[in-house]
Amino acid sequence: MMSTLRKQGITPADRRGLLDEVHDWTAFLGEEAPHSEDAADRWATSVSHWVVDACLLADQDSLRAGLDALRDAYAELPPDQTAPELVGMVSALAEVVQAALDRAEQVVWEQTVDPNTHAARMLVEIAKEPGLTNAMLAGRLGVDPSEISRNGRLLNARGLAFNDRRRHSSWRATPRGESAAERVRSRTERAEPLEEGTVLPGSKDAATRWAHALSQITQLHQEARGGAAFDEGPQRPGLLLIDCKTARFSEVNRLMDSWVEQIKGKRTATHSIVGKDRSEPDHYVEIVEYPSYEEAIRNLQLPETSRMFREIVALCDEKPALVGLDVVRDQQYNKAIIHQYFNEVLNSRNLDLIDELFHPDYQDHDPANKVDAYGPAGVREKVAGYLSAFDLQFRDLEQTADGDDVTTRWTCHGTHTGEYMGFPATQKEVEITGIAIHRIRAGKIAEGWWNWDVLGMLQQLGIVEAAV
Structure with a gap:
């Protein structure tokens, strides 16, 4: 099922290749429409990937064909309402694709990096040598590592680079980022659009936001594909709070260490801290910070996290709290x-x-x-x-x-x-x-x-x- 599509933000070789994938999988919508709740998860996973890619590429032909296929799938669903979740899912997908089709003509291709900035210098370095870490880049550019982090977030938000956490949090340029880096190197100022990638004003384009959220829920498809990104400026971090009362904290601590080891490569926390209540010695609170609220929720939904929480419950005097929080002041x-x-x-x-x-x-x-x-x-x-x-x-x-x-x-x-x-x-x-x-x-x-x-x-x- 959609084996060529990557789950962790790895972009295809170029936009043409991604378009070909979208075209190929448009036919899949009609050929394997679900007819039962059992088949819904597998089908929804593949379709959500297709929705994200088609929306981000603003490929009107695929969107139209996909909308027809979704409407056909809806018409073939059981008429007796035995699968209400399936009916709702197909209906929602059709609405997302319709909204994306309405917006497709408004997508603007544009260059998104100024040559005279640290961000541009960073982009040139990672395009030339993929896999550089924050420390390596800071040494090469002669800046503080925090400056690399800030500019990395800027490049990521604009679809020019992504942080590959599976490879020691190293930076890599997207195809559109490589094209932009070449322009920086040559110092040419051309008004024509870049060949790869799209910047979508996420605050205005509900269709792509829905598709992105849907994809996160079904397949943890966290990063926008093909170097496309939502242009939303600085992103607030998110928090995961674990609040428990236990006389067996050392066991809870070992369990937490085991959990961190189990989700290595999936966990994207940037900082964590554990506090103990002085007035209530058996009361502990751990706060884990993530790059965004969506990242916090994604980590909260990992199977390993659910398993860890069930084991913590057995060690606590009363049911602990496990909550995802949106930062309102930072x-x-x-x-x-x-x-x-x-x-x-x-x-x-x-x-x-x-x-x-x-x-x-x-x-x-x-x-x-x-x-x-x-x-x-x-x-x-x-x-x-x-x-x-x-x-x-x-x-x-x-x-x-x-x-x-x-x-x-x-x-x-x-x-x-x-x-x-x-x-x-x-x-x-x-x-x-x-x-x-x-x-x-x-x-x-x-x-x-x-x-x-x-x-x-x-x-x-x-x-x-x-x-x-």
């Missing part, structure tokens, strides 16, 4: 939003991202401006003004987060190429340092305070004489 997530603003809005000149990152009621505080900026429109006007006068490149040298506030120590350099404060272009280079504090509310930038070396910049431009 300082690392807040820092990622600000990093995205500096890197993608300011450095990559993607002003369209401002509407997504900034709160509708955003208020800016900058002593260098006569009038503070309000809302995303005000931010866009302010940023456009600076970028029309300077070809600036920013670096966020250091970030700290406290509650909802993120403080960034930054520097930027560039050339004065346009009018600024009424002064014509001087073609002089400037280097500016500053500090910004941003407050995050409801996942968006709600307020900002800027303090930067305006006088030093004016002196470098020769507009103000430097003190002797």
Whole structure:
């Protein structure tokens, strides 16, 4: 059954090959439609893979043929409602494919990496030598490993690279990533679309989101195929919480170690910690962090996890709790939003991202401006003004987060190429340092305070004489 399709995000050789797979398996929908609950799981697994691939490729011919096959399968189901789950599953699949077909014409192919970034340098390295780890890449690029992690998440979110955890968490480029890396190496700026891969605005495309979720449920098909990805910006981590009361903690601890060993290669936890209640000595809580809520739920649904939980129940004084949690407040997530603003809005000149990152009621505080900026429109006007006068490149040298506030120590350099404060272009280079504090509310930038070396910049431009 669909043996050529990989389960762990390994992409096919190229988009053409994936299209051929989709075409071949479209016929499968009609030939092996399920007629009983017993056959439903196997059929749903294969069909869900097909749905994901067809939706992500926006292959209208396959989607139309698949929709017809699903409707035929629905018509052949038992009419006496003896298989209500099967009827619901086929109906839902048909709705997903119909929605994907409606959206197919809106898919946009685009280049998604700026050559002048750490992300681009990282992409070039892993395209040239697949299998590099965070530590290896940090050494080659001369940056902190955390910078590799951040840029790796960015490349992964854009379908350019994936982290192969089965091979010591090494990085590999997707076919579309290899194509993008070649463009970075040649430094060509072409407007035509890339040959492989698709970026779908996941926040707007319900069809692909449903197909992706359906695939996760049926086959743990965690990563989007063919280098396609949902463009949703920073992703909040997810948590798995195990809360138990037991006088046999050493046995529980050994059981947990055994569980970790059993799911090696499947477990994607990034951090875990166990706490003991001082006021209640037999009360223990373990919190495991995952890259996303979906990853936490996926690990929760592993057969090994279910087995481990049943064994823990036997060791506990009362039934323990095993819960997947969505993080609603996370300082690392807040820092990622600000990093995205500096890197993608300011450095990559993607002003369209401002509407997504900034709160509708955003208020800016900058002593260098006569009038503070309000809302995303005000931010866009302010940023456009600076970028029309300077070809600036920013670096966020250091970030700290406290509650909802993120403080960034930054520097930027560039050339004065346009009018600024009424002064014509001087073609002089400037280097500016500053500090910004941003407050995050409801996942968006709600307020900002800027303090930067305006006088030093004016002196470098020769507009103000430097003190002797």
